[in-house]
Amino acid sequence: MSKTAQSVWENCLEFIKDNIQPQAYKTWFEPIVAVKFADNALSIQVPSKFFYEWLEEHYVKILKVALTKQLGENAKLVYIIKMENTYGNKQPFTEKIPSSNRTAVKAQDVDIPLNNKSPELRNPFIIPGIRNVKIESQLNPNYNFENFLEGDSNRLARSAGLAVAAKPGGTSFNPLLIFGGVGLGKTHLAHAIGVDIKDKYPEKTVLYISAEKFTQQYIDSVKKNNRNDFIHFYQIIDILIIDDVQFLSGKSGTQDVFFHIFNHLHQNGKQVILTSDKAPVDMQDIEQRLLSRFKWGLSAELQSPDFETRVSILKNKLYRDGVEMPEEIIEYVAKHIKSNIRELEGAIISLIAQSSFNKKEITTELAKQVVEKFVKNTKREVSIDYIQKIVSDYFQMDIDTLQSKTRKRHIVQARQLAMFFAKKFTKASLASIGSQIGKRDHATVLHACKTVDNLSSTDKQFRKYVEDLTKKLSV
Known part of the structure; x- marks a missing residue:
């Protein structure tokens, strides 16, 4: 047979x-x-x-x-x-x-033919006929819009990204600055825009690069005395994507050269896409003329995903990986890991690993053990919700009172302290902090931070509040 x-x-x-x-x-x-x-x-x-x-x-x-x-x-x-x-x-x-x-x-004998090119950027400064040289985009095709799930936390940024991808350089979103905390998908979205543009406009030159690598290339060009070639190279890019632009802080030479490159690209209808862990208003040691250009287009924030979006992200991850998991386990993980998407997906992979290695069925109890260990071993980023809870408990009031419109002095001070610690312990923008603490604007948050600084140096009792809360939030 x-x-x-x-x-x-x-x-x-x-x-x-x-x-x-x-x-x-x-x-x-x-x-x-x-x-x-x-x-x-x-x-x-x-x-x-x-x-x-x-x-x-x-x-x-x-x-x-x-x-x-x-x-x-x-x-x-x-x-x-x-x-x-x-x-x-x-x-x-x-x-x-x-x-x-x-x-x-x-x-060790299996080779997977990947599409990813060498991570080294091909910088053809010294090659004659530079315009005819093919420039690799450095994009990761695995980061696309299909697996960047939409939710309330990212709807504006994702929609703006799709608009830019459909008409690069032809929308009012130029530059498009995507900002938010660690692990919320800034790099993913930046790549997704580039991948979509390459698909729709294969003739356009798209380049993704980190601000750190851009800085290093600039330093090398100065050492080799070919700064003009460096500028010329970046001026021929149609869509320039720079990741972690906050890395330019304090680097005046790199900021100066980027200023000239940015102006040339913008004036010629080219698209600039930037990512940052801070909103422009919160960036320090960046020249004012550069910050003003960051504000020309749209600054879109990525926030921590809500419960429904976290569930969708986990289901999508498991679906793409071909792994089945009970609904109640998915919801348990989504309920207990809130800070960012990277940790969320990491927890699911840890759960799969624990199940296989320890020969245990995936149960709620196993999920509980994994999540507890995972959260304990992961550097905790304090959330604004957590800060409000700690501050309101300290002053023996509920969160609704903390966020209320009342002007009673002790409530106002508690609210100002919550804003102060939110700015200190999170990477949220001033606008986001204000929105989450009683729907205030960024100017109110800025005023609150200055007030806390002033009272800390003049009021002994208030200074004790700050010290006590700092200890509670630093645990």
């Missing part, structure tokens, strides 16, 4: 099932589909690249033993990745991982 892909794989599964825990088998082997068997090579389809990498890292030995038992020492395994890009998007694509003439079940 001739062997088929299905029969070979079923025999392999019988062996695997007997040698691993039921939960691991259900998570990592049940979703696999046998696709083809030819020339002693079995092709299996897995749900995602994450899924493939997990198998290769954790189950390569048992796969090799199982396949060798069925097909002998010359057995080969070929992975086919079939991944539906986004939760709810039903258009799959397939990526084949070839085994060549090697035994592909050896993890």
